[in-house]
Amino acid sequence: MGFFNCIEKGSGLKRLFIGGVHGKEGLSTIKAIKKLSENDVKDGTLVLYNCDQSRYISTLNPLYYQSTVGKEVLYLISQYQPDMYIELHCYKPESYPALTSIDRIQRVGVPPLIELDKGVLIGSVSPQIRTKIFKKQDICITLEMPCSPSTETLKVYINFLKILAGAKNRFDLENKVKKIYPEQVETSQKYARIIFGKYPPF
Ligand SMILES: [Zn+2]
Numbered sequence: 001m002g003f004f005n006c007i008e009k010g011s012g013l014k015r016l017f018i019g020g021v022h023g024k025e026g027l028s029t030i031k032a033i034k035k036l037s038e039n040d041v042k043d044g045t046l047v048l049y050n051c052d053q054s055r056y057i058s059t060l061n062p063l064y065y066q067s068t069v070g071k072e073v074l075y076l077i078s079q080y081q082p083d084m085y086i087e088l089h090c091y092k093p094e095s096y097p098a099l100t101s102i103d104r105i106q107r108v109g110v111p112p113l114i115e116l117d118k119g120v121l122i123g124s125v126s127p128q129i130r131t132k133i134f135k136k137q138d139i140c141i142t143l144e145m146p147c148s149p150s151t152e153t154l155k156v157y158i159n160f161l162k163i164l165a166g167a168k169n170r171f172d173l174e175n176k177v178k179k180i181y182p183e184q185v186e187t188s189q190k191y192a193r194i195i196f197g198k199y200p201p202f
Pocket of ligand 1 (some may be wrong): 022025089090
C-alpha cells in the first residue's frame with residue numbers, strides 16, 4: 001500500500017493525483033506529492049496516491065493495466081471517478097529527446113511531451129485510459145520531471161501541481177496556466193486536436 005491522502009473541501013472538482021505508477025518513479029514523485037496540503041485545495045476533493053516500487057512497464061503498453069500496479073491505478077480511477085486525473089512520472093535525463101521530439105507520434109502513437117520549465121514536461125495520459133475510461137471533457141495530464149530532481153526542477157513541478165489542485169475547472173486552469181506558460185498551452189491544445197479532433201471540447 002503506497003502513500004495515501006484525501007483532502008475534502010465540499011462540492012467541486014474531483015481530483016486524483018497518482019505518482020510513481022511504474023518502476024522506481026515513486027521515490028522521486030513522493031517528494032512532490034507530500035508537498036500538497038489542505039491550503040492548496042479551495043473546493044472539491046483531492047485524492048493523493050503514491051505507488052510503491054514495481055516492475056517497469058510503459059503505461060502505453062496494454063499489459064501495464066494487467067499488472068498489479070496497473071490494476072491499482074484502474075481501481076483508484078473507478079473508485080474516485082475523477083474529473084481531473086494527474087499522473088506524476090519521472091524520467092532518466094537521457095530519455096528527454098525521445099519524450100519531447102516531434103516524431104514521437106509516429107514512433108509510439110502519442111504526441112511529444114511539452115516542456116514547461118527546468119525539464120518539467122506535460123502531456124496527456126496513456127491512450128489506453130484517456131479515450132477508453134475518461135470523458136473528453138475530463139482533465140487528464142501526465143507530469144514528468146527528471147528522476148532525483150534538482151531543487152529548482154522540483155519547485156516548478158510542485159508549483160504546477162498546486163495550480164492543478166487549486167483550479168476550479170478547465171477554464172480556470174487554462175487561464176491560470178496561460179499566464180505563466182502561454183506557448184505551452186497553445187501547443188498542448190494543438191496536440192489535443194490530434195487526439196480528439198475538436199478541442200477545447202466546449
Ligand atoms: Zn513513468
